[in-house]
Amino acid sequence: MxxxxxxxxxxxxxxxxxxxxxxxxxxxxEEVAADGTNDVVLTSLVTGAPEPVLYDNFTAIDANSSPIRYRACFTTAMSHAMLTETYELYERAEPLTAPDWFDCYDAQAIGLALEEGRALAFLGQRDVIYGVDRVVAITEDGRGYAWHQINRCGEVVFDGQPAPDDCPEPPQGY
Structure with a gap:
């Protein structure tokens, strides 16, 4: 028995x-359906608002089970010089891993490219979901990657603490 x-x-x-x-x-x-115009946005240094950028070969995945499961890959002809003069850089970018089957996105390789200066990280959109930013990294050869990353305000609020004074007020339920 x-x-x-x-x-x-x-x-x-x-x-x-x-x-x-x-x-x-x-x-x-789930695969994210590309709309062809607003799939890749970067935050302008002038306006502080996200603006669509030129891109090609866009593919992305997302999941409703977590706000940080978004991953995307694309290509762009925009140079690092033009990007840095036009769009806001993102400090502390940390690429999050993706499932192995989403083979265009390799978090370790992206992180290494960022560390070595072969890629630059930009703010795609602040608080795409409260406390979560969309980060976009672009390599020197025009390969681009995007992911969602918990920002400073989100780290504090998601730990159950009140939002710092310089952060937006969290929505009800946080």
Whole structure:
């Protein structure tokens, strides 16, 4: 009787583990449909507002299960010199990993390119969701990547603390 019970527990654990893996890596992600104009935006130094930029070959994924699951890849012909004169740089950019099957996006390679200066990080949009910024990194050869990253205000509020004085007031329920 003990062997049957142990076998049932083992099989249940394997099924539950496989289901959790599938749900985390595949099920919740959906491909983002490109609209062709506003898929890639950067925040202007002049206006402080997000503006669409020139891009091509856009592909992205997102999930409703978390505000930081957004990942995107694209290409652009815009140079680093033009980008830095026009758009707001993003300090402390930390690319978040993507599922292995989203093979255009490699967080380690993007992070290394940022550290070595082969890529620059820009603010795509501040508070795309309260406390979460869209960050856009562009390499010297025009490959671009975007992800959502928790900002300073979000870090504080999501830890249950009141928003700092220089942060916007969080919406109800935070």
């Amino acid at each position: 003990g062997k049957i019970l142990a076998g049932a527990i083992l099989i249940s654990a394997l099924v539950a583990g496989a289901a959790m893996y599938y749900l985390q890596v595949y099920h919740f992600y």
